[in-house]
Amino acid sequence: MRKLMLQLDKLENYICQLLLCLFVVLLFVQVILRVVFNYGIPWSEELSRFAFVWFVFLGASYAARLSAHNRVTFHLRMMPPGMRKGVELVGDLFWIAFNTLMTIKSIEVIESMMEFTFYSPALDWSMAYLYMIFPISFTLTTIRIIQVNYLKLTGTNFDDVDEPKLEEMEQAHDSATAPKQNGSSGDKSGKTKKGGNTLA
Numbered sequence: 001m002r003k004l005m006l007q008l009d010k011l012e013n014y015i016c017q018l019l020l021c022l023f024v025v026l027l028f029v030q031v032i033l034r035v036v037f038n039y040g041i042p043w044s045e046e047l048s049r050f051a052f053v054w055f056v057f058l059g060a061s062y063a064a065r066l067s068a069h070n071r072v073t074f075h076l077r078m079m080p081p082g083m084r085k086g087v088e089l090v091g092d093l094f095w096i097a098f099n100t101l102m103t104i105k106s107i108e109v110i111e112s113m114m115e116f117t118f119y120s121p122a123l124d125w126s127m128a129y130l131y132m133i134f135p136i137s138f139t140l141t142t143i144r145i146i147q148v149n150y151l152k153l154t155g156t157n158f159d160d161v162d163e164p165k166l167e168e169m170e171q172a173h174d175s176a177t178a179p180k181q182n183g184s185s186g187d188k189s190g191k192t193k194k195g196g197n198t199l200a
Helices: 002-008 011-037 044-065 081-115 127-131 133-153 166-199
Strands: none
Touching: 011 044, 044 127, 044 133, 081 127, 081 133, 127 133
């Protein structure tokens, strides 16, 4: 059961990988057919465009799971850890409110498109199916935001992808320069000793 939950936790990741492979392969085949055989698949560009749209919005949900969305953090770094978490929580509440509003409005748009159907030119699919990614994505993103905040409360730390790890960079730099300094000091001592022997 635990393994199943871990796999479901990466659901968006797996779907995004499939969608990425789909539209990359479609575009590659389309380019080869046009350049080499002077022929094109009429529906390939449209399907790859639909796959890309779903890829982007599902990727936004998965980025929320990783707490990897871009944030303005320069002012948060000046705050104590407790205050920083509180400000981030308030920001996430506004984010959830925005997602809820977008979910409601996108469902209204889909209902309208179901009533007055608009079809895609090449595939002849109802555009309502394409627009279904909006309520799906915003709902999943909201769930992921709540999940991440719960994990933060239970002690899980999420690294800021936009914040450089200066301490680790300094430690790596020090460890890289330390052997050189030791080697150069050893050479100097050796030369001094050699010189002393010559003078003696």
